[in-house]
Amino acid sequence: MEIFQYIDAHQSDFIKDLKEWVAVESDSVQPHLRKEVMRMMALAADRLAALGATVNLVSLGSHQLPDGQVLPLPSVILGELGKDPQNPTVCFYGHVDVQPAKKEDGWNTDPYTLTEIDGNLYGRGATDNKGPVLAWINAVETFRALKLVDNLWLSNKKPALTYGSRGNACFFVEVECGSKDLHSGTFGGIVHEPLLDLIALLDSLVDSTGHIQIPGIYDSVAALTEEERKLYELIEFDLEEHRNNCGVKKFLYDTKEEILLHLWRYPSLSIHGIEGAFHEPGIKTVIPAKVIGKFSIRQVPHMDLSVVKKQVVEHLEGVFSKRNSPNKLKVSMPLGAKPWLADVNDVLYKAARRAIKTVFGEDPDFIRDGSTIPVARMFQTVTQKSVMMLPIGAADAGEHSQNEKISRHNYIEGTKLFAAFFLEISKLHRNLHETSHTETIN
């Protein structure tokens, strides 16, 4: 195909562009680098304008850091290319800020100097998310359309399409006996210790097989269909490699299917820690007066956030009341993000599937993400259109980690994929307002 030949012929230009973008330390975590994020946004906006797009920067105001410092938020770049209502419209979304990175963190190369080693392009943002954003722009360059992506394949070699993510309901459980921490010599044995209450409460949440013990919590979980189960069987996923990557000796389940089902379409409950108790190395014989347990539930369709909250509160209050403790209990849900799920039979997915087949010669894995991607759900709600995540980075890309990379293969074939996707969409000849892709949080 002529387009693919064009892309192959321009590999060095595309990589040069990526090198220029990676060189900008657009770390959005460290306040002193906020100006670099702004510089990166300007670069990206200029690049879109050069394509002929109308570019608008929409200010999101500022935010306050825990230390009181107020920082401007980077603007959102809205680029629009072409307005013919006869043609389908595709909306792409991605980001050009990055996670912090320092050579001393364990990088083999300078994280802000894109470096090619054995066909891999190492650099902060190479895969998350500057590379994929540039791949869209490269593809658009050819067609004069517009696009933006952030996600990974499940395997290192097989392409994937992402159609769902779990929600996240975070809980605080606070138990308090008074305003002063007590000494375990002077009060140990005569007070109802808040930390003992809290530990009993936390211990009531999940059994040792990973099953959540909160009554009713599984009631609204969508039943697994036969069609869905088949999707899981086809997925390429190396269980042993995944286990080795995370360092645990054994998972809770033995088969690929069970693991993926429990990561993607069943809820899970994790306990993160306790605020207010002694947490330093060594010993402090304190009875903490006020402790706050933190846990979260990754919920799935069709669990309802307000129902989940009610079930959690009722369960914890029930366990607490059986203890006859005079302490004060407070349960809150400071954060609740909904799960996202798309219809894989939507035309958007059909177009992407055909494009993948064209470029990679095989069908993609249909995958979900165990993490929470609020923006996918948000786009779906706001546009009332189908949302799809079309990743081009492989599972071993190391996003958020040391030695982040995108392979030259994935970057260039990814550019081709996006170009092929345009072709498929144009074939549909319908006025679709679709939204592709998103952002991982937490």
Place this chain on the structure above:
Amino acid sequence: MEIFQYIDAHQSDFIKDLKEWVAVESDSVQPHLRKEVMRMMALAADRLAALGATVNLVSLGSHQLPDGQVLPLPSVILGELGKDPQNPTVCFYGHVDVQPAKKEDGWNTDPYTLTEIDGNLYGRGATDNKGPVLAWINAVETFRALKLVDNLWLSNKKPALTYGSRGNACFFVEVECGSKDLHSGTFGGIVHEPLLDLIALLDSLVDSTGHIQIPGIYDSVAALTEEERKLYELIEFDLEEHRNNCGVKKFLYDTKEEILLHLWRYPSLSIHGIEGAFHEPGIKTVIPAKVIGKFSIRQVPHMDLSVVKKQVVEHLEGVFSKRNSPNKLKVSMPLGAKPWLADVNDVLYKAARRAIKTVFGEDPDFIRDGSTIPVARMFQTVTQKSVMMLPIGAADAGEHSQNEKISRHNYIEGTKLFAAFFLEISKLHRNLHETSHTETIN
């Protein structure tokens, strides 16, 4: 009595001395004040020498702070006055270093300027422990003997004699799944979370009534005798005031006797916190890879440290094995201090009791300390003599806290008490090598 008249007549001198000692900021916690501790030691040594004592400073070397800084330890002052083997020998022990104090902490007066308000002498070290040490020196000044004390009465008005303290066995329980913290989106629902294991382990230690669940742990606890129970009935102790001071709504027990028995002569188990989990404000959806629970058991006669350790380890290993967790469990006891218990029928206690009756006109409370005082046990083991704690500070003295004070009454009558105690000891006309008093830790 002539001696008491002498002490009454010299009140202002004694208070002037205390003012001079309190003025030295001998804070042994903050490294930059170590030189003030040294200056305080020199003052105390000079004061003993002025009494005619032979004074030896025994170096204890230096210690290293967590930040790597090496500081000299204050020497121990050994003072000896008189060597006649025909006479009884009494050894006193006390300390002249203090806890940190700043006006901004909530003091009403400058903590290093002894200030008298309504018959109370406010100042850091007034009661812990410069006042009592000076009271001994004041008493010795009259008799040409030598002495040193640190402890409090149980009530604000009734004198007390302390005859025991609980031990402290500190435990670390470590559960580890690997070297990397995991993300709860990517791994929640498929791994055995170490924090869930740890919480189940910690939850197995104590029930909601405060009863320790470790099999066999109560087996060696000395049975309560009728004579002992009577001691508890006589003790003056305001349960409501104690409850209000610590701020809890309700204690685990309702009567004075039960409360004191569970503080002093029954073991207790407190959980202090968890190292390695998320402990900050806010949310972090982490699955911590390695968490260490910290708890301690205040053990009592005749519990044996090595038996306690064995019982704890076996219990936790048993609970853990039932969970079928692939994680690594490690239980250790980084610190084990034994309880201390003296015979209240020993002549030392009889002499002190008579001295208290003479000075205060009433019998003392015979009390124990729920905290751990390793030096009491150590003196008893090393000297093979009876050890007694003879406090002169009242329960409301605020040691280690803001607005520490000793009342003029307690300081002057305390000086008389020590003088009267010398008289009682001299009556015994026996060559006793006794050790009085000690130091609270943890």
